[in-house]
Amino acid sequence: MALPSVEEHTRATIRELFSFILAQGHTEYLGESVSQLQHSLQSALQAQQDNCDDETVLAALMHDVGRFIPAADKMPKLIAPDGSYIGRASHDILGERYLRQLGFSEKVCQLVGSHVTAKRYLCxxxxxxxxSLSLSSKRTLEYQGGRFTPEQVKEAENNPWLQEKLAVRRYDDLAKNPDAVTPPLEAYQEMAYKCLLESRSSINLNSRTYALPTKPTVVVCIDGFDPSYLRHGISTGTLPHLASLMEKGFSTTAKSAMPSITNPNNVSIVTGVPPSVHGIAGNTVLDRATGEEVSISDATHLRTETILSLLSRHGVRVAAVTAKEKLRQILGHQLHGAICFSAQKAKSCKLSQETDLDIETWMGRATPDQYSPDLSLFVMDAGVKLLGENRADFLYLTLSDWVQHKYAPGEKEADTFMTQLDASIGRLLELGARVAITGDHGMASKTKPDGTPNVVYLQDELEARFGKGSARVICPIADPLVKHHGSFGAFVRVYVSSEYKESISEMIKYCATLEHVDVSLSATDAAERFELPLDLEGDFVVTSGRDSVIGSCRKDHDIGSLGGLRLRSHGGIAEQDVPLILSCPVQDGAAAAERKWRNFDVFDLVLNW
Structure with missing residues (x-):
């Protein structure tokens, strides 16, 4: 059963689509004795008379939709040598892309997109x-690529829908009778609605399929959600709702993407793929062209659409609420009519594009201090309020790890925060939501026995060994919110100066010998092992172990920003473990138990299992 919002959006989509056809339909059909609309309706009627399935009937009806939609005006006109207008270039491809974007089935889209190539095949x-072709159709053939070659014919015959494609083409050829009587366009509206609604029951992104939610659904990403916080809270009885989910639902330990830091993992979660596909490989990256460090705070580097944007385009009322503003601008990319705001900028963010109501006013509370537990609790309270007011069907709530950076499991501040978080999860469950919970990364103490930070200043080490200016170390954990970790993380990228390129292999081997270094890998090896985009890698990558971090130069890090507290951080292999929890049992427990889960499988878990 589809969500009411999806049903309403689907009907609105069909109304708009048919309005385009109707608005342009009374224009002349390329020198034929029928109008565009008559031609389309005759094509559909012939498909019905041949007892075709609804998808083929709709493809026959909409085969020229690429001529009707507003974007058609941007396509080049085809002008014959005598100066006459004979159509728009690539209207078949434009129509196919448009219908696919609306969410029509692959069969409908391919049949529409192939009615020109089907003519070339048949010729x-x-x-x-x-x-047998009309004069107008013969003239356009020349501009459409001409007859197929023998190789193209053979390739076309491998398509399972070839016969349906040829049928739509024949209906196109025959639909030019000025005396034919057809049903009106609105006679096909319910058929189009049902077909589109059925095909919108799922979305496809990055070779993965996700069912649309059928009830209110919430995914919570607890920043810095190391399994030790969960174990401690369960053992002390302070997390009753999470304990209940683990008992009655599904829970396991998943691996995060690498590096195990905020941006790459949040983007992996909302795209369902590792950084090698989506392109966000750090909170900070080096722009090789300018030599400047760039903070990733928007979708400029994003290489794929998100699951959130696809859901919103299919009529699901999506809300993305973030603790940090930098994530809001990434997660809000291409959202359609969705709610998207950050707790950090609650005063300046609006609840929606249709209202001037700011988040502070709507929530009835001030913007929280970004260096406080309230930044995350604000996000959770906003999620509860959105559900309670029936403003969203699918919510992605992503928090801050300020508490986890400062306090270990068992410390009063950490326990208080986790208890409050558990209570918020309980309220989401009370509102009837299906809830999935994971983390973007774990967290670990990075101190020596005396409590001081356990840091390898790698750029200092490399320059001492190979010479001043020989290499530059970039810490991808760095971002505008650095008070709680001082830009110390367990994963760094090393960029070697041009005059030292021949020493890269030696540098990699040298780094591997340093105390507290976990792995030292070439760019190629790191990209393969950690599923990273090779074109964005440094010359090599170095990670540290669970009890240490890597910095660049001692002078570039402000240890004083830790406020005298013990350093806790993440970024390496040791911080990849995070809980993965679903509020209800999975459909196939045996398969779920055997699967090696990643945190970016959480949308698959909550929507498909």
């Missing part, structure tokens, strides 16, 4: 077909 493969 090559069927004797007498070219002679």
């Amino acid at each position: 090559a493969a069927e004797n007498g077909y070219w002679e």
Whole structure:
């Protein structure tokens, strides 16, 4: 059963689509004796009379939709040598892309997108077909690529929908009778609605399929959600709702993406793929062209659409609420009519594009201090309020790790925060939501026995060994919110100066010998092992172990920003473990138990399992 919002959005989509057809339909059909609308309706009627399925009937009806939509005006006009207008270039491809964007089935889209190539196929493969074409259709063939070659004919015959494609083409050829009587366009509206609604029951992104939610659904990303916080809270009885989910639902330990830091993992979660696909490989990256460090705070580097944007385009009312503003601008990319705001900028963020109501006013509380537990609790309270007011069907709530950076499990501040977080999860459950919970990364103490930070200043080490200016170390954990970790993380990228390029292999080997270094890998090896985009890698990558971090130069890090507290951080292999929890049992417990889960499988878990 589809969500009411999806049903309403689907009907609105069909109304708009049919309005385009109707608005342009009374224009002349390329020199034929029928209008565009008559031609489309005759094509659909012939498909019905041949007892075709609804998808083929709709493809026949909409095969020229690329001529009707507003974007058609941007396509080049085809002008014959005598100066006459004979159509728009690539209207078939434009129509196919448009219908796919709306969410029509692959069959409908391919049949619409192939009605021109089907003509080219038939001209090559069927004797007498070219002679049967109207003069106008013969003229356009030349501009559409001409007859298929023998190789193209053979390739086309491998398509499972070839016969349906040829049928739509034949209906196109025959639909030019000025005296034909057809049903009106609105006779096909319910058929189009049902077909679109059925095809919108799922979305496809990055070779993965996700069912649309059928009830209110919430995904919570607890920043810095090391399994030790969960274990401690369960053992002390301070997390009753999470304990209940683990008992009655599904829970396991998943691996995060690498580096185990905020941006790459939040983007992996909302795209369902590792950084090698989506392109966000750090909170900070080096722009090789300018030599400047760039903080990733928007979607400029994003290489794929998000699951959130696809859901919103299919009529699901999406809300993305973040603790940090930098994530809001990334997660809000291409959202359609969705709610998207950050706790950090609650005063300046609006609840929606249709209202001037700011988040502070709506929540009835001030913007929280970004260096406080309230930044995350504000996000959770906003999620509860959105559900309670029936403003969203699918919510992604992503928090801050300020508490986890400062306090270990068992410390009063950490326990208080986790108890409050558990209570918020309980309120989401009380509102009837299906809830999935994971983390973007774990967290570990990075101190020596005396409590001081356990740091390898790698750039200092490399320059001492190979010479001043030989290498530059970039810490991808760095971002505008650095008070709680001082830009110390367990993963760094090393960029070697041009005059030292021949020493890269030696540098990699040298780094591997340093105390507290976990792995030292070439760019190629790091990209393969950690599923990272090779074109964005440094010359090599170095990670540290669970009890240490890596910095660049001692002078570039402000240890004083830790406020005298013990350093806790993340970024390496040791901080990849995070809980993965679903509020209800999975459909196939045996398969779930055997699967090696990643945190970016959480949308798959909550929507498909």
